[in-house]
Amino acid sequence: MSAPRPIQLLMRTLRAQLAYAGVVLVAGTFVFYYVLRQLYYADVDEALLLRREEVVSKLPLVPSPADLALWMKLNRDLEIQPLPAPTAEPDRLFGELRYDSLAHEMEPYRTLVTTVRYQGRPYRLVLRNSLVEDEDLLAAIALAQAGLLVVLLGGLVLVQQRVARRLWRPFYQTLAQLRRFRLDQRAPVALAPTAIREFGELNEALTELLTQHRRQFLSQKEFTENAAHEMQTPLAVQHTKLELLAQGSDLTEGQARHVEALIAVTQRLSRLNRSLLLLARLENQQFAADEPVDLRAVVASVAAQLQEQVAAAGLALELRLAAPGLVQAHQTLMEILVSNLLSNAIRHNVPGGTIGVHLNATELVVENTGRPVPLPLGEEFARFRKDALSAPGGVGLGLAIARQVCDTCALALRYNFAAPNRHRFTVQLS
Amino acid sequence: MKLLIVEDEAELAASLVSYLEGEQYRCEVASTYAAAEEKMLLYDYDCILLDLTLPGGDGLELLRQLQQRQKADGVIITSARDALDDRIAGLHLGADDYLPKPFHLSELSARIAALVRRRHFNGSNLVQAGPLAVDVLLRTVRVNGEPLALTRSECDLLLLLLANQNRVVMKSTIAEHLSGDIAEHFDSYEPVYTHIKNLKRKLAEAGLGECILTVYGLGYRFELAAA
Numbered sequence: 097m098s099a100p101r102p103i104q105l106l107m108r109t110l111r112a113q114l115a116y117a118g119v120v121l122v123a124g125t126f127v128f129y130y131v132l133r134q135l136y137y138a139d140v141d142e143a144l145l146l147r148r149e150e151v152v153s154k155l156p157l158v159p160s161p162a163d164l165a166l167w168m169k170l171n172r173d174l175e176i177q178p179l180p181a182p183t184a185e186p187d188r189l190f191g192e193l194r195y196d197s198l199a200h201e202m203e204p205y206r207t208l209v210t211t212v213r214y215q216g217r218p219y220r221l222v223l224r225n226s227l228v229e230d231e232d233l234l235a236a237i238a239l240a241q242a243g244l245l246v247v248l249l250g251g252l253v254l255v256q257q258r259v260a261r262r263l264w265r266p267f268y269q270t271l272a273q274l275r276r277f278r279l280d281q282r283a284p285v286a287l288a289p290t291a292i293r294e295f296g297e298l299n300e301a302l303t304e305l306l307t308q309h310r311r312q313f314l315s316q317k318e319f320t321e322n323a324a325h326e327m328q329t330p331l332a333v334q335h336t337k338l339e340l341l342a343q344g345s346d347l348t349e350g351q352a353r354h355v356e357a358l359i360a361v362t363q364r365l366s367r368l369n370r371s372l373l374l375l376a377r378l379e380n381q382q383f384a385a386d387e388p389v390d391l392r393a394v395v396a397s398v399a400a401q402l403q404e405q406v407a408a409a410g411l412a413l414e415l416r417l418a419a420p421g422l423v424q425a426h427q428t429l430m431e432i433l434v435s436n437l438l439s440n441a442i443r444h445n446v447p448g449g450t451i452g453v454h455l456n457a458t459e460l461v462v463e464n465t466g467r468p469v470p471l472p473l474g475e476e477f478a479r480f481r482k483d484a485l486s487a488p489g490g491v492g493l494g495l496a497i498a499r500q501v502c503d504t505c506a507l508a509l510r511y512n513f514a515a516p517n518r519h520r521f522t523v524q525l526s
Numbered sequence: 527m528k529l530l531i532v533e534d535e536a537e538l539a540a541s542l543v544s545y546l547e548g549e550q551y552r553c554e555v556a557s558t559y560a561a562a563e564e565k566m567l568l569y570d571y572d573c574i575l576l577d578l579t580l581p582g583g584d585g586l587e588l589l590r591q592l593q594q595r596q597k598a599d600g601v602i603i604t605s606a607r608d609a610l611d612d613r614i615a616g617l618h619l620g621a622d623d624y625l626p627k628p629f630h631l632s633e634l635s636a637r638i639a640a641l642v643r644r645r646h647f648n649g650s651n652l653v654q655a656g657p658l659a660v661d662v663l664l665r666t667v668r669v670n671g672e673p674l675a676l677t678r679s680e681c682d683l684l685l686l687l688l689a690n691q692n693r694v695v696m697k698s699t700i701a702e703h704l705s706g707d708i709a710e711h712f713d714s715y716e717p718v719y720t721h722i723k724n725l726k727r728k729l730a731e732a733g734l735g736e737c738i739l740t741v742y743g744l745g746y747r748f749e750l751a752a753a
Contacts, residue, residue: 328606329535332628336541339631342694342744343545352742359744363698366628401705404679408716 106260113256117249124245129238136230137206141189144208144223151221155214164214175222176214185211185220194224203228266290270299277306279313282381321376324369331366338362371493374432378500385505389430391421391525392455398434399453405442412450419457423525425505433501436494437462437521446517460523470513527551527642530571532562532588533604534581542575545631546638548693559583566592571599572645573638576621578605589619600641604629630699636689655688656750657734669732679704680725687738687748696745722746
């Protein structure tokens with residue numbers, strides 16, 4: 097199951113804002129329309145009641161019931177009918193749809209039904225007020241209102257987004273800097289100052305954390321370098337003493353074996369120590385990669401030096417040096433790089449295997465036959481990597497050094513595996 | 527031949543003296559910057575072995591002084607400071623060679639021999655041992671005047687053995703000597719065995735007899751039978 101795709105913070109707030117704005121817009125338009133209508137009806141009803149007062153006050157002026165009919169004819173919205181029963185009806189106000197003889201369609205009306213007395217008899221008075229014009233007006237008002245709401249909310253969202261983007265900019269800057277941060281980078285981390293307190297505090301805390309880690313890392317590196325350095329002299333004493341011991345004329349074969357083993361171990365130690373020292377120095381950026389190096393010459397010379405080891409291991413070495421391979425690097429470091437890659441190809445090969453070294457204008461490839469499984473992904477250049485298939489004898493730092501040399505000289509080093517057993521290291525030159 | 531060993535580690539200095547006196551060098555030891563400075567300026571040496579980290583100062587400074595006074599002493603830097611820049615700085619300041627610690631005594635001895643030869647015998651750089659004569663520059667070998675065809679590696683090997691006559695030269699020393707400055711090392715001594723075997727055969731064929739003796743598993747000793 098995959099994790100839900102993360103969404104941008106600004107997107108999330110934008111979504112919430114848009115959803116809210118939509119709800120307010122739709123619901124608001126309806127509510128507004130109904131409220132407006134209610135207000136308007138109340139107004140119309142009041143007008144109807146006023147007109148009743150007017151009718152009641154004018155009724156005594158009508159001389160006869162026949163004149164009532166005339167009045168009704170002149171006024172479409174007025175109806176006065178005698179009530180069959182002498183009992184008075186309660187007043188009623190309601191909306192209704194009536195056929196409009198002018199517009200020829202059903203139209204909404206507000207209607208007041210009440211009882212008036214005319215010449216001592218009860219009459220039913222019906223007063224109507226057409227709503228047709230006013231409904232349209234209402235709809236227009238509601239629409240205009242909705243439009244206003246759209247503009248208002250949309251504008252708010254936009255403004256909010258812009259402000260939010262500006263507010264969050266320091267955060268994204270910090271994030272980008274953290275992404276670029278490497279523990280072994282040369283310069284200490286410097287997070288940009290910000291006017292927002294929270295981000296300021298975040299940057300402060302991060303700077304402190306990173307500085308502390310860097311300091312620890314640097315002191316660890318320094319320790320490695322110092323420790324390796326301090327070990328060289330005792331190792332030299334040990335080695336020379338063993339050599340002197342070996343000169344003894346009364347050395348028995350058994351003693352000679354012990355001395356031999358001790359010398360082998362001492363040499364192993366000093367090799368390991370030298371590699372550690374070199375690694376520490378590479379990491380401490382003690383080399384400037386600023387001289388032009390002719391890789392073809394380097395490869396040719398290293399290959400010549402290793403020719404005997406290649407032959408002793410029963411391997412076939414194929415050199416294809418098609419270009420001078422000029423790089424801006426460090427002569428000795430390039431020699432170390434090529435030597436380590438080639439030595440690795442010899443050491444981790446199979447009997448009767450092959451080594452191919454190809455140099456062209458863009459890359460240097462060292463390819464060898466070897467064990468039938470690829471190096472573990474992500475650990476190709478790890479230090480002291482050991483597993484069941486590792487060849488014995490190596491100190492386990494060769495590839496780590498190769499990687500570090502490439503880092504120092506700003507070259508890319510890649511590892512590929514091709515079935516069934518071809519291991520390929522590629523140094524990208526440009 | 528007079529050597530000055532500038533080395534602050536007493537035991538290491540003792541080892542150097544012990545080995546090199548066996549090679550007929552007269553050795554003096556200076557263990558501080560001041561002592562080294564005094565000896566260097568007062569006396570002339572055929573070769574100075576110079577450690578760079580000294581109590582009281584930097585060995586490179588001594589080198590600078592030597593250069594300023596135009597002293598002709600040969601200098602081999604023996605330092606635990608393997609930084610490539612030091613090596614280059616040292617060679618720039620007139621050092622003749624640079625041997626990082628820890629080193630092999632027989633390798634050091636060969637380097638001293640080469641240095642002394644270079645400085646004393648301009649032009650004809652000949653190493654002689656009994657009927658053997660090796661021209662180092664031309665890499666040609668003659669036995670009793672007769673040329674002996676050796677490969678480049680065999681010639682290098684012979685020179686290493688000749689610089690350490692009657693001494694055991696470790697096979698690991700030979701391996702490193704032959705493979706040059708390669709950082710990586712191989713546990714296989716096959717090339718060493720092959721070269722020794724071939725060299726032995728060629729020397730025997732030239733009438734020198736068994737002059738390379740195998741010392742258990744340790745290494746080899748070059749001994750010319752007393753004529």
